[in-house]
Amino acid sequence: MIGYILRRLLVAIPVLIGVVVVVFLLLRLVPGEPCTAILGERASPEACERFNEANGLNEPIHVQLAIYAGDALTGDFGESIRFSRPVSRIIVERLPVTLELTVAALSAAILVGIPLGIAAARRHNTGVDVAAMAFANIGVSMPIFWLGLLLAYLFAVILLGTPLALPPSGTLSPGSRPMAFYDVWGMELSEGLLATGAEFVSNMTIINALISAQWTILWDGARHLILPAITLATIPIAIIARMTRSSLLDVLGRDYIRTARAKGAMERRVIRRHALRNAMLPVVTIVGLQLGGLLGGAVLTETVFGLAGVGTALFEAITARDFPIIQGFTVVIATTYVLVNLLVDISYGYLDPRVRLE
């Protein structure tokens, strides 16, 4: 197993390096001088010279890349042009929002998708099966930003005034000011990694409210999270349900299932003990593969629901041509993606010993 993990790591590292290099070089391809893009079209040559000197832009490109990569390793992604603040600070503010949304969506997708797939497979070729698969097919075919807009209209306009109404934007109702959990606990935060970590956690509305027992905030935050989470979860629900169904159908046709039934095992036991365990392997893979789609979908979902996450930050930075933010956020998103895929690979090796030997 350790050998397997090491091999996966060895594959992931060049990919990570490649990701940083690609993002760095890609943004150097933007036409025009970075200086005029940042200081404006009418920046004087002297101002440009000073700007280039200050930002190390006079160095040869490979030196710039080395400096950037070195800084990025220590968590220094430079300073945002628009906000004049370190990009890493903005990441600490924005990433938790996206993380909370993505985790909520993925959990919902697993909790709904797998039972849906099982129900469809057990009642193969019945109304349940047809309905579940029709839902799955429509689910993967809907643009999620459109679904988001429709849900917002349904829950914030049509159902307004009913108990089912839900807020269509933001993470909390205006005016509510949650306390950071470390303030509630009476902790003193100094500088450093621990403080950054604590701040990161405190920016996750729900987690923060939960661990510091701010129940009204928790309720409010959860209500705000429902619509974006459903929106983002729809495609993964559909994909997971389809995969669970086809994998389970495949397993249910095997000899050992017939044996289990023949020896008189209850149908419930056949499904749980014999079929599901073997059918879950491809589902685990597909769950891992959803992450890329979720991170991309988060950009759209956050835009629709006005959430201040990584996606909206990236999008605003693109509109404002805020290079350091675009660069830093893309690297962070891609790194998260590569690392989670690594975890999926490792868990897959744990679940299916055959994979380790490949």
Added chain:
Amino acid sequence: MTLRPDISVPDPEALLEQPGSMWKITLRRFLQRKVGIAGLILVTFMILVAAFAPLIAPYDFQENFIGQPGAERWLPPCVNFLGCEETQHLMGLDGNVRDFFSRVVFAARVSLPLGFTTVLVAIVIGTVVGAIAGYFGGWTDNILMRIMDVVLGFPSLILAIAIVFVLGPGIRNTLLAIAIVTIPQYARVMRASVLSIKEVDYVSASRALGASSWRVLTTRVVPNALTPLVVLGTLGVATVILEAAALGFLGLGAQPPTPEWGAMLAAERARIFTAPHLMVFPGLAIMITVLGFNLMGDGLRDALDPTLNR
């Protein structure tokens, strides 16, 4: 609880029949499945809409109705048949007082060709990369596939956004960006096919007869690897149309006044609470198109899979 016998008795009549060509068999099997036919119908419908857009759409997609009787910005759908007398706009008017139905129809002329061309570009490049990597192996393989891994290291929409940012917004750059991010999947499939076919007897025979690498690759290996690519490509059109709409929605795709479903949704987003009809139709159009390609891809996959002999 039912016991399903897995042994099927071959139909004696069928054994005496002439075996048809692979594509003929595929077509017959494809047409036996409701899913595939449903997909084919939806796709054909959208292709017809795109092809005959000028005949279907009552107005030009740029024509505006400012000052005309009964016309106002964000006019809800107005259909004579349903008792709306003054004028007729099946899907209402948009924020620029243009006939929304005509715009939705004309937008099919943007999304469909974009979907096909992007997939074609990605398949051609992906096939070449995958074939070279799989056939020559060694360092060539290693370098090419590591590059593909890096592309796959990004969530696809994020990389597409970054590429469009560099190239500038617009339809052509949307095409390029999405093609680039989808190349690896075709390259991987092609490489796997090539690897599995490379050692087959008829390829060795061809080589022994003195055929050049190029000839073996183009006449023996590639045609045999095409089946998975056909399925992947059909499903790929669906993905491309969704991602292009997403880029359009973010303002990075088609630029006004080009009618594009994603961009149309973005343009009228702020009106969602007052003019919801402008939200419904473009999204519905995207969904129908994407659903069509998805169902057709599923149908093709089943039809091409010889293990699913039912």
